[in-house]
Amino acid sequence: MADQPDFAAHWSLHPSVSLRDESFGAMAYHHGNRRLVFLKSPLLVDVVRQLDDFESADAALDALVADEQRAALCRALETLTSSEIVRVG
Amino acid sequence: MSVNHSLRDRFESGLAAPICLTWEVTYACNLACRHCLSSSGVRDPRELTTDEAKAFLDEVAAMQIFYINIGGGEPTIRRDFFELVEYGLSRGIGIKFSTNGSRITPEVAQRLAGNDYLDVQISLDGADAATNDALRGEGSYDTAIRAMENLRDAGMTGFKISVVVTRHNVGQIDQLLALADSMNAELRLTRLRPSGRGVDVWDELRLSAADNRALYHWLMDHPTVLTGDSFFHLSALGDPLAGINLCGAGRVVCLIDPVGDVYACPFVIHEQFLAGSIRDGGFGHVWRDSELFRSLREPGSPGACASCGSYDACRGGCMAAKFFTGLELTDPDPECVFGHGETALAQRVSLGPRPSPDHSKRVTISSR
Ligand code: SF4
Ligand code: SF4
Numbered sequence: 148m149a150d151q152p153d154f155a156a157h158w159s160l161h162p163s164v165s166l167r168d169e170s171f172g173a174m175a176y177h178h179g180n181r182r183l184v185f186l187k188s189p190l191l192v193d194v195v196r197q198l199d200d201f202e203s204a205d206a207a208l209d210a211l212v213a214d215e216q217r218a219a220l221c222r223a224l225e226t227l228t229s230s231e232i233v234r235v236g
Numbered sequence: 237m238s239v240n241h242s243l244r245d246r247f248e249s250g251l252a253a254p255i256c257l258t259w260e261v262t263y264a265c266n267l268a269c270r271h272c273l274s275s276s277g278v279r280d281p282r283e284l285t286t287d288e289a290k291a292f293l294d295e296v297a298a299m300q301i302f303y304i305n306i307g308g309g310e311p312t313i314r315r316d317f318f319e320l321v322e323y324g325l326s327r328g329i330g331i332k333f334s335t336n337g338s339r340i341t342p343e344v345a346q347r348l349a350g351n352d353y354l355d356v357q358i359s360l361d362g363a364d365a366a367t368n369d370a371l372r373g374e375g376s377y378d379t380a381i382r383a384m385e386n387l388r389d390a391g392m393t394g395f396k397i398s399v400v401v402t403r404h405n406v407g408q409i410d411q412l413l414a415l416a417d418s419m420n421a422e423l424r425l426t427r428l429r430p431s432g433r434g435v436d437v438w439d440e441l442r443l444s445a446a447d448n449r450a451l452y453h454w455l456m457d458h459p460t461v462l463t464g465d466s467f468f469h470l471s472a473l474g475d476p477l478a479g480i481n482l483c484g485a486g487r488v489v490c491l492i493d494p495v496g497d498v499y500a501c502p503f504v505i506h507e508q509f510l511a512g513s514i515r516d517g518g519f520g521h522v523w524r525d526s527e528l529f530r531s532l533r534e535p536g537s538p539g540a541c542a543s544c545g546s547y548d549a550c551r552g553g554c555m556a557a558k559f560f561t562g563l564e565l566t567d568p569d570p571e572c573v574f575g576h577g578e579t580a581l582a583q584r585v586s587l588g589p590r591p592s593p594d595h596s597k598r599v600t601i602s603s604r
Contacts, residue, residue, distance in 0.1 A: 163352060165300060165302050165328065166300075167252065167253065167300040167302070168252065169246070169251055169252055170246065170252075171246050174251070174255075174302075176302035176303070176330070178302075178303075178330050178352050178353050179352045181330075181355075183255065183302070
């Protein structure tokens, strides 16, 4: 198991990633590892786009996500860190 | 990349922009491969100008298309080739180009190496000169190997060696994988389709049913080998191969040809699959509004495959393979793993349509 990423750290979209809106959410492409990733909800896309503006991932989630959606969002964000779409720290 | 069902439905109905856009920048080529999918050879005098090509790249960037595949013909023959590549890169577009390697000198390799946004694909159709050159022409094996060595020596890693799998090289895929490893490259295997000049050699070169089965298991055992999603008709044999597993033509795939015509897929260069021209209001307009693309994004009819238990895995296979072998688009793939394609081929009333346009050189090159 990979370590749980640090939600208290500052997160941001990786600089080599392009993000394009689609009807289901967005598609992301990482020009470094050439991975194509699907962001399957508009809320997730919103959070990912704004991560950089908050001091931590937790702070972004506090501000943008309702409690009952938080667990699902955290899981989705974790997978985005493992594909390096989102950068921690 | 594996994709769940609801996403596959999204793909079927199309995306805001293609995932796999191929741009053939010239029909000119210094080789005359027998199976060339675009019947290339001679330059079309109406080719896009440098300014038109740059305007197209501007639009690609504006549509946030992540990367494009540049091919031909031999794309490096265009005088402005590197100018266009650099222009695209400066717009943040990822670029992969396919080449026979003839212009990948040590100096060019140096220029190409070390850019994440740039990838090179060298075409090779056999693990030795005899097998490769029978298809691609005398000397083409040595040329390709030299290009790979130049890229490796320049420090480029992960470039692609792209092989069209035929009955003559299917027994060499382990050797080809070893070659890719020795070049710090990745192996990419693609399906031979009866497109372009391929229509004339498809029957002679295509895989047997046994070859196809062996290839499926080999691909399952070697998940790092790339396929461009081209063998999804083999997914009917068991667990699906990695990929989208549906015909992406006009949905996630399209082709821009050297004169700016937009086709549904690189393997269907024929007026029936011509969606429009980028000279006529731009690419985005064609992608979004072409009647052909709209109809391709409708849920397909399973046709003769309706009763097949593997329809979900194979979706009836490749539209191009059916079209150019004279099958109906609702027929099974000619290489259907259950043999239904052979039955359909035996029953067809006429041979397939000829690919058009044909830019082959008039002089026939003896290549046997
Ligand atoms: S019958 Fe059709 S869906 Fe079934 S395996 Fe053959 S081509 Fe694929
Ligand atoms: S026509 Fe064939 S090659 Fe083209 S997108 Fe469909 S399945 Fe792929």
